[in-house]
Amino acid sequence: MTEDKMKTVGIIGLGLIGGSMAIDLKRRGFAQTVIGVEKDPVSAQAALTIGLVDQVVSYEECIRQADIIVVAVPVGAAVKLVPDILDRFGEMPGQAGHDGKIVIDVCSTKSQICQAVKYHPRRAQFVGTHPMAGTEYSGPWAAQPGLFDGRACIFADSEESAPWALKTIEGLYAALNMRPVYMNAEQHDVHTAYVSHISQVTSYALALTVLDKEKDEKHIFDLASGGFASTVRLAKSNADMWVPILTQNHDNVLHVIDTYIEKMQELRDAIADYDEAKIRKMIEEANRIKKILR
Amino acid sequence: MTEDKMKTVGIIGLGLIGGSMAIDLKRRGFAQTVIGVEKDPVSAQAALTIGLVDQVVSYEECIRQADIIVVAVPVGAAVKLVPDILDRFGEMPGQAGHDGKIVIDVCSTKSQICQAVKYHPRRAQFVGTHPMAGTEYSGPWAAQPGLFDGRACIFADSEESAPWALKTIEGLYAALNMRPVYMNAEQHDVHTAYVSHISQVTSYALALTVLDKEKDEKHIFDLASGGFASTVRLAKSNADMWVPILTQNHDNVLHVIDTYIEKMQELRDAIADYDEAKIRKMIEEANRIKKILR
Numbered sequence: 093m094t095e096d097k098m099k100t101v102g103i104i105g106l107g108l109i110g111g112s113m114a115i116d117l118k119r120r121g122f123a124q125t126v127i128g129v130e131k132d133p134v135s136a137q138a139a140l141t142i143g144l145v146d147q148v149v150s151y152e153e154c155i156r157q158a159d160i161i162v163v164a165v166p167v168g169a170a171v172k173l174v175p176d177i178l179d180r181f182g183e184m185p186g187q188a189g190h191d192g193k194i195v196i197d198v199c200s201t202k203s204q205i206c207q208a209v210k211y212h213p214r215r216a217q218f219v220g221t222h223p224m225a226g227t228e229y230s231g232p233w234a235a236q237p238g239l240f241d242g243r244a245c246i247f248a249d250s251e252e253s254a255p256w257a258l259k260t261i262e263g264l265y266a267a268l269n270m271r272p273v274y275m276n277a278e279q280h281d282v283h284t285a286y287v288s289h290i291s292q293v294t295s296y297a298l299a300l301t302v303l304d305k306e307k308d309e310k311h312i313f314d315l316a317s318g319g320f321a322s323t324v325r326l327a328k329s330n331a332d333m334w335v336p337i338l339t340q341n342h343d344n345v346l347h348v349i350d351t352y353i354e355k356m357q358e359l360r361d362a363i364a365d366y367d368e369a370k371i372r373k374m375i376e377e378a379n380r381i382k383k384i385l386r
Numbered sequence: 387m388t389e390d391k392m393k394t395v396g397i398i399g400l401g402l403i404g405g406s407m408a409i410d411l412k413r414r415g416f417a418q419t420v421i422g423v424e425k426d427p428v429s430a431q432a433a434l435t436i437g438l439v440d441q442v443v444s445y446e447e448c449i450r451q452a453d454i455i456v457v458a459v460p461v462g463a464a465v466k467l468v469p470d471i472l473d474r475f476g477e478m479p480g481q482a483g484h485d486g487k488i489v490i491d492v493c494s495t496k497s498q499i500c501q502a503v504k505y506h507p508r509r510a511q512f513v514g515t516h517p518m519a520g521t522e523y524s525g526p527w528a529a530q531p532g533l534f535d536g537r538a539c540i541f542a543d544s545e546e547s548a549p550w551a552l553k554t555i556e557g558l559y560a561a562l563n564m565r566p567v568y569m570n571a572e573q574h575d576v577h578t579a580y581v582s583h584i585s586q587v588t589s590y591a592l593a594l595t596v597l598d599k600e601k602d603e604k605h606i607f608d609l610a611s612g613g614f615a616s617t618v619r620l621a622k623s624n625a626d627m628w629v630p631i632l633t634q635n636h637d638n639v640l641h642v643i644d645t646y647i648e649k650m651q652e653l654r655d656a657i658a659d660y661d662e663a664k665i666r667k668m669i670e671e672a673n674r675i676k677k678i679l680r
Contacts, residue, residue, distance in 0.1 A: 243611040326617055
């Protein structure tokens with residue numbers, strides 16, 4: 093694949109992330125053709141109806157046709173798919189140009205997937221990425237243009253990718269208007285646990301609490317405008333995506349949950365003691381987040 | 387004050403809530419004149435510059451001129467102001483029409499304020515309300531038109547208000563496009579703790595956790611797009627408002643925090659045990675919130 097040759101991008105998993113990438117890579121001219129693999133027949137049909145991809149093909153056909161293969165499935169499945177795809181890159185000697193193929197993943201944890209291909213003879217053709225964008229919805233219906241604009245994309249262990257492969261994928265994310273951030277896979281998993289995964293866990297716990305305490309759903313609906321709706325938004329995210337993230341990033345997630353429970357307990361005790369000075373101090377400390385997030 | 391007489395509304399506290407009410411009550415014609423009381427001179431000047439009110443006046447002048455007085459200050463201060471205003475209604479025998487004056491509050495807890503005026507001889511001229519709308523910002527700069535549109539407004543212990551006063555205030559909130567919900571003050575405080583106050587507390591704990599674990603602010607900024615920003619949004623809210631809410635609604639807030647810590651501990655243990663079935667079950671239970679909030 094040369095720089096000036098128009099690319100075929102193959103996307104495995106036509107959900108929120110895969111589908112949204114398909115839309116912008118095509119309409120912004122990065123890809124000439126976007127093909128997709130989707131094992132769920134309803135989602136596959138929807139992706140065609142909506143027009144996310146030019147064609148839905150088989151897994152094997154996708155690897156054969158695509159210059160760049162994007163693995164956009166939950167991380168438990170991605171860990172198995174990426175090495176298999178690298179294997180197949182080597183098993184297609186009759187295919188012209190297959191040496192230039194690249195596979196990337198877009199998963200929310202990076203250590204295990206980078207570990208899985210660490211000693212693979214074609215490791216250099218893999219680029220591990222984590223585009224930090226999303227909504228609480230899933231499926232091809234949730235795909236939207238502009239989802240990635242202005243957000244950060246993490247490149248994990250990028251020094252283990254071939255420079256030409258990295259450069260191509262940097263171009264792909266530039267077309268999505270993403271800001272590249274480089275870190276190693278372990279660092280990535282620590283920092284995403286500390287910022288992103290803990291947010292998910294606290295939202296689930298909040299939803300579980302409110303559903304437990306508040307038996308009358310009408311009250312939840314009426315009172316949600318006070319900030320509950322945005323705080324609990326992530327609790328709508330599905331188990332298929334989050335079970336493997338929370339178990340793969342087990343140690344970091346537990347670590348940050350334990351700190352969270354400590355902080356909550358501290359705030360609880362200050363309220364229990366009517367310790368207004370302490371509550372105020374903790375709130376003002378928490379307010380520092382304003383300076384970081386706009 | 388008769389129905390067809392155009393009203394003067396006096397707003398004490400020209401912050402997010404008071405300022406936003408001022409904008410819409412004037413532009414939608416509910417009030418002919420909106421006057422304000424604001425003890426902070428910078429905020430007072432800002433309110434005039436922005437044009438939130440026609441005039442900034444003294445507390446005494448506001449009570450003299452206004453037909454309806456809206457107390458829009460933190461709940462600790464409101465608990466003292468409302469009985470004082472009712473006292474002053476009785477001390478103005480020379481003023482024409484003062485018998486028809488009404489005072490309302492807009493605070494997030496209702497038991498203590500309703501208790502404070504329970505046996506006041508002019509209790510009937512008070513209407514306790516909680517318009518369930520807001521943002522994480524504060525001050526006259528945060529005021530915005532349309533803030534209340536489509537949200538719920540709680541009327542607490544409304545049977546203790548005079549029918550004519552209640553009717554007038556229902557008209558005020560109708561002009562703000564709010565949906566009235568009636569409950570007693572104790573119920574209100576239970577349900578807001580269970581839905582709204584717990585969201586606030588979990589956001590503060592989240593901000594404290596992330597600021598503690600993540601020493602590098604750049605990582606917080608880069609990784610915030612993954613949902614952290616919306617989950618932590620409420621942690622920007624200020625201590626002046628929230629310290630009195632959390633201490634006034636002490637018992638209900640502790641009760642729901644304890645349930646929250648239990649749920650978090652249960653989720654933590656499931657992750658610690660790599661118990662994917664249990665994690666999945668809890669996430670799917672949390673997902674039920676989707677059906678309630680759109």
